[in-house]
Structures are given as structure tokens and as C-alpha cells.
Amino acid sequence: MAANVDQIFVHLMQMMVDRVPDAVAPWVRAAVGVGAVLGLFGLLFGLTTVCERKGIARMQNRLGPNRVGPFGFLQFAADGIKSLTKEDVVPRSADRVVHYLAPLALLTPVVLTFLVLPFGRNMVLMHVDTGLLFFFAAGASTELAVFMAGWSSRNKYSLLGAMRAIAQMISYELPFILSTVGVVMIAGTLSTVGIVESQAARPGEWLARWNLFTPWGLAAFLLFLIAAFAEANRSPFDLPEGESEIVAGYFIEYSGFKFALFFMAEYLGMFASSGMAVTLFLGGWTAPVAALDWIPSWLWFFGKLLALIALFIWVRGTTPRLRMDQLMDFAWKFMLPLALLILPVVAVWHYLGGGWRGWLFCTPVLAAAYVLLGRALVGRRRIQRRVYRYAGEGVAS
Amino acid sequence: MTPWFLLFGGLVVVGALGAMALRNPVHCGLSLVVTFVGLAGTYLDLGADFLGLAQILVYVGAVAILLVFVMLLTRTGRGESPEVRPGGWWWGGLVAALVAVGLVGALASVSGWKPRSEPMTFPTVRDLGVALMTDFVLPLQLVGVVLTAAMIGAAILALPERRGGRVGRTPKGEEPEQ
Amino acid sequence: MNPAQPYLFLAAALFIIGMAGALARRNAILALVGIELMLNAANLSFVAFWRHGPHPDPQTGLMFALFSIAIAGAEAAVGLALIIALFRHRRSVSLEAAESLKG
Numbered sequence: 001m002a003a004n005v006d007q008i009f010v011h012l013m014q015m016m017v018d019r020v021p022d023a024v025a026p027w028v029r030a031a032v033g034v035g036a037v038l039g040l041f042g043l044l045f046g047l048t049t050v051c052e053r054k055g056i057a058r059m060q061n062r063l064g065p066n067r068v069g070p071f072g073f074l075q076f077a078a079d080g081i082k083s084l085t086k087e088d089v090v091p092r093s094a095d096r097v098v099h100y101l102a103p104l105a106l107l108t109p110v111v112l113t114f115l116v117l118p119f120g121r122n123m124v125l126m127h128v129d130t131g132l133l134f135f136f137a138a139g140a141s142t143e144l145a146v147f148m149a150g151w152s153s154r155n156k157y158s159l160l161g162a163m164r165a166i167a168q169m170i171s172y173e174l175p176f177i178l179s180t181v182g183v184v185m186i187a188g189t190l191s192t193v194g195i196v197e198s199q200a201a202r203p204g205e206w207l208a209r210w211n212l213f214t215p216w217g218l219a220a221f222l223l224f225l226i227a228a229f230a231e232a233n234r235s236p237f238d239l240p241e242g243e244s245e246i247v248a249g250y251f252i253e254y255s256g257f258k259f260a261l262f263f264m265a266e267y268l269g270m271f272a273s274s275g276m277a278v279t280l281f282l283g284g285w286t287a288p289v290a291a292l293d294w295i296p297s298w299l300w301f302f303g304k305l306l307a308l309i310a311l312f313i314w315v316r317g318t319t320p321r322l323r324m325d326q327l328m329d330f331a332w333k334f335m336l337p338l339a340l341l342i343l344p345v346v347a348v349w350h351y352l353g354g355g356w357r358g359w360l361f362c363t364p365v366l367a368a369a370y371v372l373l374g375r376a377l378v379g380r381r382r383i384q385r386r387v388y389r390y391a392g393e394g395v396a397s
Numbered sequence: 398m399t400p401w402f403l404l405f406g407g408l409v410v411v412g413a414l415g416a417m418a419l420r421n422p423v424h425c426g427l428s429l430v431v432t433f434v435g436l437a438g439t440y441l442d443l444g445a446d447f448l449g450l451a452q453i454l455v456y457v458g459a460v461a462i463l464l465v466f467v468m469l470l471t472r473t474g475r476g477e478s479p480e481v482r483p484g485g486w487w488w489g490g491l492v493a494a495l496v497a498v499g500l501v502g503a504l505a506s507v508s509g510w511k512p513r514s515e516p517m518t519f520p521t522v523r524d525l526g527v528a529l530m531t532d533f534v535l536p537l538q539l540v541g542v543v544l545t546a547a548m549i550g551a552a553i554l555a556l557p558e559r560r561g562g563r564v565g566r567t568p569k570g571e572e573p574e575q
Numbered sequence: 576m577n578p579a580q581p582y583l584f585l586a587a588a589l590f591i592i593g594m595a596g597a598l599a600r601r602n603a604i605l606a607l608v609g610i611e612l613m614l615n616a617a618n619l620s621f622v623a624f625w626r627h628g629p630h631p632d633p634q635t636g637l638m639f640a641l642f643s644i645a646i647a648g649a650e651a652a653v654g655l656a657l658i659i660a661l662f663r664h665r666r667s668v669s670l671e672a673a674e675s676l677k678g
Contacts, residue, residue, distance in 0.1 A: 098424075098427065128446065129446060129447075129521050129522050130446045130447055130450055130522055133447065133450040133451070133454065133522075134450055136454055136458075137450040137451075137453035137454045137457075137458070138453075140453065140454050140457060140458025140459070141453060141457050141458065143458065143462050144427075144430060144457060144458075144461060144462060144465075147462065147465055148427065151423060151465070151469070159469070163466075163469065166462060166466070170459075170462065173458070188523070189522070189523070190522050402581060402582070402585075406581070406585045409585060409589060410585070410588055410589070410592070413588075413589050413592040413593065413612050414592060416596070416605075416608055416612065417592055417593070417595065417596025417599075417600070417605070417608070417609060417612070418596070422602055422604060422605060425605055425608060426604075426608070429608055429611070429612075432589070432612065432615070433615070436615055436618070436619060439582070439585070439619065439622075440619075440622055440640075443582070443622055443623065443625075443626045444626060445622050445625070445626070445637055445640070447637070447641075448622060448637055448640055448641060448644075451641065451644055452618075452644060455644050455645075455647070455648050456611075456615075456644075456647075459648060459651075460611065460647070460648060460651045463651055463652065463655055464604060464607075464608065464651070464655065467604060467655045467658055467659060468604055470659060470662075471604070471658065471659065471662040471668045485598065485599035485600065485601070486595070486599045488598055488599070489594070489595040489596065489597070489598030489599035490595055490599070492594065492595070492598055493591045493592075493594045493595035493598070494591075496590070496591055496594060497587070497591045500587040500590070500591070501584070501587060504580060504583050504584060504587060507577070507580070510577035510579075510629070517626070518633050519633075520633045520634050520637065524633065524634065525634065525637065525638075525641075528634045528638065529638070532634075533638050533642075536638075536642055540642055540645045540646065543645075543646060543649055544645065544648070544649050546649075547649030547650075547652055547653050548649075548652065550653055550656070551652040551653050551655070551656035552656075554653070554656035554657055554659070554660050555656040555659045555660065557663075
């Protein structure tokens with residue numbers, strides 16, 4: 001029974017493919033899979049925007065959208081229809097072809113990254129040997145689309161925004177990729193499915209072998225997550241757009257549905273990074289303890305994914321943004337050395353065979369590096385305790 | 398010849414022509430990306446998965462971005478002088494035509510091509526990694542040295558020059574760099 | 576026609592286009608682009624020979640191309656740094672701006 005529920009989508013797909021002639025079967029399989037993933041993540045995109053607006057509104061003591069549908073949860077549909085019917089304004093001096101292609105060039109690679117995410121046991125659209133490399137290759141292509149959008153608009157703000165965004169994305173790309181290398185070293189494969197399987201509990205063990213449960217895995221997970229925040233251009237790294245400095249950043253000259261596409265690409269990129277974080281560090285579709293294996297694998301994956309998305313929203317609602325130089329310093333002086341340090345630490349961990357000896361060596365090294373680097377970065381600057389002042393108090397004194 | 402070859406080969410040629418013939422340098426850079434993507438597709442079609450993805454990662458993700466960034470950094474604002482040297486296409490075309498005659502002649506005259514004696518075994522990523530760490534370990538180290546040297550060299554070349562004296566002081570009459 | 580030939584013709588076309596452009600364009604960045612195209616043409620022929628060559632060597636051709644890509648990255652970085660240095664001295668990226676080296 002549990003196995004059937006676990007494989008229900010795989011069986012459904014098989015039933016559908018069995019009904020068509022063999023010649024078109026691979027095409028049907030691909031079309032159905034891609035359609036399902038697009039529909040699912042499109043819906044998730046809509047719901048996430050509503051949840052984000054409502055959640056942040058709560059953090060800011062507001063109500064948030066509450067008019068359309070039950071509790072305002074159909075707001076995304078209203079927004080989508082609005083953006084579809086709005087006029088598509090293209091600046092007269094814009095480079096029309098590039099301006100038109102930029103949103104597509106941004107969305108396409110982002111959608112491609114979903115091909116290699118394993119959503120559950122036997123549920124991956126493209127089972128390839130080079131899955132992780134595919135993910136990063138597609139992710140790296142989005143920078144060019146950002147440039148296209150910023151440059152083709154012929155607008156100072158969009159160009160500056162694009163250069164900021166690209167500088168940020170390139171800087172954080174390094175820790176983003178390097179933090180995953182440790183996982184590849186331990187799993188011995190670039191295949192996302194292989195990485196997930198290497199984290200499952202072995203027979204007889206009660207605890208799964210998630211990479212998060214190791215000192216280097218925890219460090220790498222944090223680095224990966226921070227870099228993912230930056231890659232998705234989200235707070236506290238949302239410098240590419242800033243109402244007071246460069247307005248909307250590289251997509252300032254986009255309106256109507258093209259603007260919605262940019263918005264969508266940003267959220268889908270966030271989902272893809274979260275999904276990859278789940279795959280690499282949180283054991284993908286495996287259960288944390290062997291006793292919970294009866295819960296279907298896809299529920300595990302999407303549960304972890306939703307938890308990470310909630311974390312993204314939470315961080316956005318509660319952190320101040322960095323300044324540009326702080327952003328760069330943090331990437332190059334803190335995250336990059338730490339990501340590089342993780343590689344030898346993983347090698348030693350592997351050599352020691354994990355266990356308590358691994359913990360005894362890896363934890364102090366990583367903690368010391370973290371403290372020293374952090375001290376060096378903050379340096380001799382004196383950070384004062386933040387003082388909050390509320391209206392109506394402190395007037396007398 | 399597969400349909401994929403025609404598709405990606407077409408992308409390669411069209412992109413390359415655009416990269417060399419378009420007037421606006423940024424358009425050239427973007428057209429170059431089309432070539433890179435076409436090449437990556439060709440590699441994938443040939444069964445070199447790792448190489449095709451590395452091509453995208455390195456060329457589209459790094460080299461092309463670097464190119465367009467430098468194009469933006471080196472804009473002068475005044476009207477650009479003609480983009481092609483006087484008589485440039487004539488000279489370039491002549492040399493290229495000579496090379497073309499040689500290359501195509503050589504390629505067309507190939508005969509006695511031995512078919513592969515045994516079926517192709519595509520190396521997995523693991524095979525490539527093992528090969529890099531055993532047979533090709535010396536080239537790998539050398540590439541590492543070259544990349545490090547190139548990185549340091551590029552950084553030093555692009556740094557603002559110090560003209561005598563201490564950092565941050567520039568001789569009179571010259572505005573400070575940057 | 577042997578199976579590698581279409582790829583080799585494609586590589587030749589790419590090489591020739593890159594060469595003509597590198598010789599004709601004034602912009603130093605675009606000359607570099609032409610050189611990149613020629614380099615990529617060489618890579619393509621490596622891969623074509625690896626796939627369809629008569630010797631059943633599973634890796635060497637791929638390795639050539641892989642190392643070539645790595646070196647191309649270094650080449651682009653140094654070349655573009657040179658162009659930035661040139662721009663700083665001459666306020667232009669035209670190749671003629673660098674002709675004072677002729678002596």
C-alpha cells in the first residue's frame with residue numbers, strides 16, 4: 001500500500017504512456033512530465049506570492065491581500081489577469097529584439113533546471129550522469145539574460161541595476177558551486193538521483209545519512225543557502241532593485257506580462273535553488289529517520305521544499321539589506337575561503353571514515369575558520385548595540 | 398547527419414556570422430552566445446555530455462559575461478569610429494578564403510577512413526574523473542598553474558597603475574584613475 | 576562520406592568565419608571574439624575525432640577539448656584585462672590605438 005502511494009505518479013505516467021504507440025511514447029512522457037512540473041510550480045509560484053505578501057504583512061503588522069477569493073488566496077489569479085491585460089510598453093530607444101528576447105532567455109534556463117530535480121523515488125524528468133553540472137550550467141545562463149534586459153532598455157537605472165545584479169550573481173556563483181563539491185566528493189557522482197540515494201539510511205540504521213548531519217555538510221548547507229539567497233536576488237541581497245537608488249533595477253523598463261515573466265523567473269529560480277538544497281543536503285526525498293519511511297517520498301521532498309521557501313520568506317521579512325561593498329566583501333572574503341576550506345575538510349572526513357573522529361577533527365577546524373574569518377571581516381569596526389526608539393518614549397529623558 | 402546536427406550546426410554558423418558581421422559590439426557578443434549554445438548542443442549530440450555542459454558553464458556563464466562587461470566598461474560615449482578596418486574585409490576575406498580552400502580541399506580529399514573497430518563506449522563522469530586523476534594528472538596540475546597565473550596576471554593588468562610614489566597619490570596634472 | 580566529415584566541415588566554417596572577423600574588425604574585443612571562435616572550431620574537431628575517429632580511445636579527445644576550454648577561459652580573462660589596460664591608456668579599444676608598439 002505504502003509503496004503504491006509512493007509510486008502513484010510513476011504508475012499514472014506509465015499508464016498514460018502505455019496507451020500511445022511506442023513511436024511517440026518518449027515524446028508523450030516528456031510532454032506530460034514537463035507539463036506537470038510547469039503546472040505544479042506555476043501554481044506554487046502563485047500561492048507563494050500570496051503567502052509571501054500575507055506573511056510579510058503579518059510581520060509588518062498589516063493584513064496583506066485579503067479581498068480576492070477565500071482569505072485573499074486567489075490574489076495571484078487577479079494579478080496574473082491584470083498583467084496579461086496591461087499594455088506592453090517598450091521604450092522608443094530600446095533595442096527591440098534584445099528587449100523582447102531577454103525575459104524568454106531568463107525564464108528558459110530557469111525552467112530547465114527543474115529537469116534534473118528528483119521530486120520523489122523514480123520521479124526525475126531527466127536522469128543523467130551530469131545532473132548537477134546541468135543545474136549549474138543552466139543557472140549560469142541566466143546572468144546573460146539579466147544583462148540583455150538591462151542593456152537593451154537603454155536606461156541608466158536598468159544598466160546600473162544589471163551590472164549590480166551580474167556582479168552579485170557572479171560573485172555568489174563561486175561559493176554556490178564550491179559548496180556543493182564536498183557533497184559530490186562524498187557521493188562520488190554528479191547525478192542528482194545518485195546524490196539522494198547516497199544519503200538514504202542504510203539497512204539497519206535508524207538515522208538517514210543526510211549531509212546536513214555532518215559538520216562540513218551543515219557548513220556547506222549554510223553557504224549554499226546564503227548563496228542561493230543572493231542568486232535569487234532576494235533580501236538581504238536584493239541590491240539589484242532598490243526603490244531609492246535604482247528603482248526596479250534591470251527590469252525597470254518592462255511592463256505587463258514581460259514584467260510578470262521576470263517576477264516568475266525570480267521565484268522559479270528560488271524554487272530550483274531550494275529544491276537543489278533539499279537534494280544535496282537535506283536528503284532529497286528520503287526520510288530523516290528510517291521509521292518514517294512509510295511517508296511517500298514526494299511528500300518528503302515537497303515538505304522540505306515548502307519549509308525552505310518559508311525560510312526564504314521569513315528572512316525577507318526580517319533582515320535589513322546589505323550595502324554593495326558589504327555584499328562583495330562577504331562573498332569574496334568570507335564565503336569563498338570558507339567554501340574552499342570545506343573541500344580539504346571533506347577529504348579528511350572521508351579519510352577518517354566519518355564517525356566521532358571525523359567530528360572531533362572537522363568541527364573545531366570549521367568553527368575556528370568561521371570565527372576567525374568573521375572577526376577579520378568585521379575587523380576593528382566597533383559595532384554598537386542597536387537602540388530602538390519608539391514613538392512616545394524617551395521624550396522625557 | 399542527424400536533425401540535431403543541422404539545427405545546432407545552423408545555430409553555430411549563424412551565430413558566428415552575426416558575431417563577426419554585426420555593427421554593434423554588444424550584439425556581436427550576444428550572437429557569440431548563440432554560437433556557444435549551438436556548439437554545446439553539438440557536443441551533447443555527439444555524446445560528450447560533460448563537455449557540452451562545461452562549454453555552457455564556462456563560455457556562456459563566464460567568458461560571454463566577461464566580454465559584454467568589458468564592452469560596457471570601455472564605452473567612450475563619443476561616436477564610435479568605423480568598426481571595420483579600411484579594406485579589412487578584403488584582407489580578412491582573402492586570407493580566410495585561402496585557408497578555406499586548404500581546409501576544404503584537405504577534408505574533401507580524405508579517403509580510406511577506417512570505420513571504428515569496436516563500438517563506442519561513452520565515458521561516464523566517473524571515468525573522466527579517474528582519467529583526470531591518473532593519466533592526465535600532470536596536464537591537470539599545469540592547467541591549474543596556468544589558471545592561477547592568468548588570474549593574478551589579469552588582476553594586475555586591470556588594476557589602476559601606480560605612477561611612482563605611494564598608493565593613492567597621482568602626479569600633478571593627471572586626474573586620478575577610476 | 577565518413578561520419579566525422581560534417582562536423583569537420585562545420586569546424587572549418589567556424590574557423591574561417593572567426594579568422595576573417597579577427598583580421599577585419601577594428602575593435603580589439605571583437606578580434607578576441609574571432610580568436611575564441613577559432614579556438615572553438617579546434618575544440619569541435621577534437622570532439623568529432625573523439626567520437627568518430629578510428630581509434631577506440633575513450634577519453635583523450637574529450638580531455639583535449641576540456642583542457643582547451645580551461646585554457647580559453649584563462650585566455651579570455653588575460654585578453655580582456657589587456658584590453659582594459661589599453662583602454663585606460665588610449666581611451667579607445669580600437670586595435671589601431673595599440674600601434675605605437677610598432678616603433
